[in-house]
Amino acid sequence: MDLLIINLLNGVCFSTILFxxxxxLSITLGIMGILNLxxxxxxxxxxxxxxxxxxxxxxxWLAAIAGGVVAGIIGLVIELVFLRRLYKQLxxxxxxxxxxxxxxxxIALWFYGGSVRVVQxxxxxxxxxxxxxxxxxxxxxxIIAIGVIAFIVLWWLIDKTRVGAIVRAGMDxxxxxxxxxxxxxxxxxxxxTVGAFAGGFAGLIATPVIGVVFNMSMSILLYAxxxxxxxxxxxxxxxxxxxxxxxITDAFGKAYFPSFAMFTMYxxxxxxxxxKPSGILGRKIWxx
Amino acid sequence: MKKxxxxxxxxxxxxxxxxxxxxxxxxxxxxxAKPIVLGYLACFTGSSAxxxxxxxxxxxxxxxDIGGQINGRPIKLVSEDTASDEATSVxxxxxxxxxxxxxxxxxxxxxxxxxxxxxxxxxxxILHMGICEWMLTSLKLAKTELAPDGTHKGTxxxxxxxxxxxxxxxxATVIHDDISFAEDFTQGAMDGFASRGGTIIQRQRPPIFxxxxxxxxxxxxxxxxxxxxxVPPNAFRFNQQFQQYGLTMPRAQGGxxxxxxQMQQDLGEKAVGIVSAASCDAGVxxxxxxxxxxxxxxMFGDKSPEKGNYPEYNEGLTxxxxxxxxxxxxxxxxxxxTPDKVADVLLSQKFDTPWGKVSFDSNGVxxxxxxxxKITNVNGKYIRTAAKVYEQISRDEPAEAKDKAPxx
Numbered sequence: 245m246d247l248l249i250i251n252l253l254n255g256v257c258f259s260t261i262l263f264x265x266x267x268x269l270s271i272t273l274g275i276m277g278i279l280n281l282x283x284x285x286x287x288x289x290x291x292x293x294x295x296x297x298x299x300x301x302x303x304x305w306l307a308a309i310a311g312g313v314v315a316g317i318i319g320l321v322i323e324l325v326f327l328r329r330l331y332k333q334l335x336x337x338x339x340x341x342x343x344x345x346x347x348x349x350x351i352a353l354w355f356y357g358g359s360v361r362v363v364q365x366x367x368x369x370x371x372x373x374x375x376x377x378x379x380x381x382x383x384x385x386x387i388i389a390i391g392v393i394a395f396i397v398l399w400w401l402i403d404k405t406r407v408g409a410i411v412r413a414g415m416d417x418x419x420x421x422x423x424x425x426x427x428x429x430x431x432x433x434x435x436x437t438v439g440a441f442a443g444g445f446a447g448l449i450a451t452p453v454i455g456v457v458f459n460m461s462m463s464i465l466l467y468a469x470x471x472x473x474x475x476x477x478x479x480x481x482x483x484x485x486x487x488x489x490x491x492i493t494d495a496f497g498k499a500y501f502p503s504f505a506m507f508t509m510y511x512x513x514x515x516x517x518x519x520k521p522s523g524i525l526g527r528k529i530w531x532x
Numbered sequence: 533m534k535k536x537x538x539x540x541x542x543x544x545x546x547x548x549x550x551x552x553x554x555x556x557x558x559x560x561x562x563x564x565a566k567p568i569v570l571g572y573l574a575c576f577t578g579s580s581a582x583x584x585x586x587x588x589x590x591x592x593x594x595x596x597d598i599g600g601q602i603n604g605r606p607i608k609l610v611s612e613d614t615a616s617d618e619a620t621s622v623x624x625x626x627x628x629x630x631x632x633x634x635x636x637x638x639x640x641x642x643x644x645x646x647x648x649x650x651x652x653x654x655x656x657x658i659l660h661m662g663i664c665e666w667m668l669t670s671l672k673l674a675k676t677e678l679a680p681d682g683t684h685k686g687t688x689x690x691x692x693x694x695x696x697x698x699x700x701x702x703x704a705t706v707i708h709d710d711i712s713f714a715e716d717f718t719q720g721a722m723d724g725f726a727s728r729g730g731t732i733i734q735r736q737r738p739p740i741f742x743x744x745x746x747x748x749x750x751x752x753x754x755x756x757x758x759x760x761x762x763v764p765p766n767a768f769r770f771n772q773q774f775q776q777y778g779l780t781m782p783r784a785q786g787g788x789x790x791x792x793x794q795m796q797q798d799l800g801e802k803a804v805g806i807v808s809a810a811s812c813d814a815g816v817x818x819x820x821x822x823x824x825x826x827x828x829x830x831m832f833g834d835k836s837p838e839k840g841n842y843p844e845y846n847e848g849l850t851x852x853x854x855x856x857x858x859x860x861x862x863x864x865x866x867x868x869x870t871p872d873k874v875a876d877v878l879l880s881q882k883f884d885t886p887w888g889k890v891s892f893d894s895n896g897v898x899x900x901x902x903x904x905x906k907i908t909n910v911n912g913k914y915i916r917t918a919a920k921v922y923e924q925i926s927r928d929e930p931a932e933a934k935d936k937a938p939x940x
């Protein structure tokens with residue numbers, strides 16, 4: 245029983261990191277129809293910026309906010325300068341954002357070197373607690389708590405506010421939304437910035453667990469893409485469900501079927517694509 | 533009278549012309565000596581890029597230490613980025629041989645890339661030397677394939693011995709990246725451990741792209757020692773998470789270290805006590821190594837890790853050793869770089885390095901010292917210091933230890 249609980253907590257913690265990171269990707273894909281493969285690079289960049297702030301004497305939470313803010317600003321620049329001109333041009337979006345990944349990774353390599361770096365968690369969280377016959381890091385419980393708060397805030401924002409209503413309306417019928425006098429371009433920019441902020445913030449939050457290294461963008465992006473496909477793009481609840489499905493499947497797969505650890509999440513992905521390509525709670529991305 | 537004068541002038545002119553023709557022509561300027569071309573297959577990008585800052589520094593220092601030239605032949609370094617990729621490694625090797633006319637190829641760092649290049653260089657008889665541990669199969673291809681640093685199993689073997697003999701471990705749990713050279717490193721450690729009578733109770737193989745080891749740490753069985761090997765980012769993550777999960781078993785990196793100074797500093801107390809094995813390490817406290825570090829610092833500046841000049845990774849030092857050994861062999865031949873001749877010299881003589889004498893066995897595997905390095909806290913700096921030296925040993929796993937550990 246204890247082992248079951250520990251593996252469940254392992255899975256939920258990893259799910260939370262995935263949720264915080266994939267949320268931005270899901271929203272921009274679901275709302276704007278933009279596939280931003282540079283989202284992983286923003287995760288990495290947010291972690292490095294947070295590392296710089298932390299190394300300069302800033303506390304952990306300030307570092308996390310700083311990482312998110314810088315990632316958000318860079319995300320906004322990417323949206324305004326590049327992606328806004330590529331609406332509905334998926335191939336070009338992919339090529340452009342892949343190119344941006346290489347540029348950002350090499351800039352990170354230039355400034356921070358090739359070694360993996362870490363920000364240690366706050367001292368009052370850096371110890372394990374006993375759960376039955378096992379131990380579990382308290383910091384990972386904090387990650388789960390952050391994920392819960394982030395979900396509540398984002399769900400409230402999207403589902404219970406006027407801004408969220410505009411966002412949802414734009415997803416359902418962009419032309420009608422514009423026709424009603426909504427500044428849809430501004431809405432998209434805000435959404436993209438919030439998504440990028442979430443990615444950068446997640447980067448620093450995850451650093452005490454997985455560290456940060458210049459070439460981690462694509463590996464972490466792969467997890468996020470799987471989450472978005474499984475959960476469905478454009479839905480906060482869908483992204484949460486997708487994260488939990490993938491994270492828990494991955495944790496239990498490694499624990500009980502280690503020989504198949506490489507495949508478990510892909511089995512879920514394939515099953516979802518066959519059964520419901522739009523994802524568990526996905527909305528249609530856009531209609532022509 | 534006039535006729536006689538003209539005749540006399542004509543004779544004088546004729547004599548002068550004949551004398552001028554008979555004078556020796558000035559000697560032409562001597563042709564410049566053909567340079568000795570060192571081809572270095574680098575990893576400036578890709579998964580092995582972490583050692584990037586030290587790669588060229590190490591070779592430049594080796595060239596400077598030999599004097600920059602041998603018998604009038606200047607030494608020229610050509611380097612190409614292989615992107616830590618096998619196919620690119622072969623393409624760059626081909627370019628160095630066909631276009632740059634390289635006399636020797638060094639690298640690349642990943643054993644898989646080195647094996648791919650070996651398949652290209654062997655039929656051509658090009659001398660190819662390793663800058664890190666190699667797979668034994670690469671070495672057996674030809675006498676022109678040589679690895680001063682030995683094999684993966686050869687490095688891991690001594691970690692296994694140390695775990696049993698010095699750490700006093702009798703049971704071990706093993707965990708490593710699911711990739712060939714990690715398998716080889718840890719198999720060597722397991723064989724060394726088992727050859728002394730130790731028992732391996734578990735073996736886990738997380739995928740190489742794994743970032744969260746939570747499930748594996750939860751499943752890890754209690755043993756006297758944890759033998760592990762991961763590529764640099766994963767080694768760091770594993771050790772970070774190991775302590776976060778409250779695990780306290782001694783850890784032995786079953787092969788060469790894959791954590792540089794910066795990673796050790798970032799881990800802090802979480803890294804103390806970890807042991808690994810190396811043919812050369814900046815933490816070896818001898819006058820020769822100190823002199824080497826001083827020369828490095830003088831040539832490349834401050835040795836602070838932040839400046840990226842310090843040879844914190846073993847690979848940076850192995851590159852120096854390999855190139856310096858090659859240049860000594862060429863010097864013994866008065867600058868003759870014919871691959872077969874150089875290989876004969878390499879296989880028959882001992883060579884000086886800051887980490888002791890190095891020679892080669894008949895398979896091209898290095899014979900020299902192997903150091904077990906331990907991470908310690910020295911005045912707030914987390915550095916590797918030599919815990920034990922195995923002197924003048926074959927850097928391959930001994931035949932009697934092969935397959936001592938059970939297949940798991």
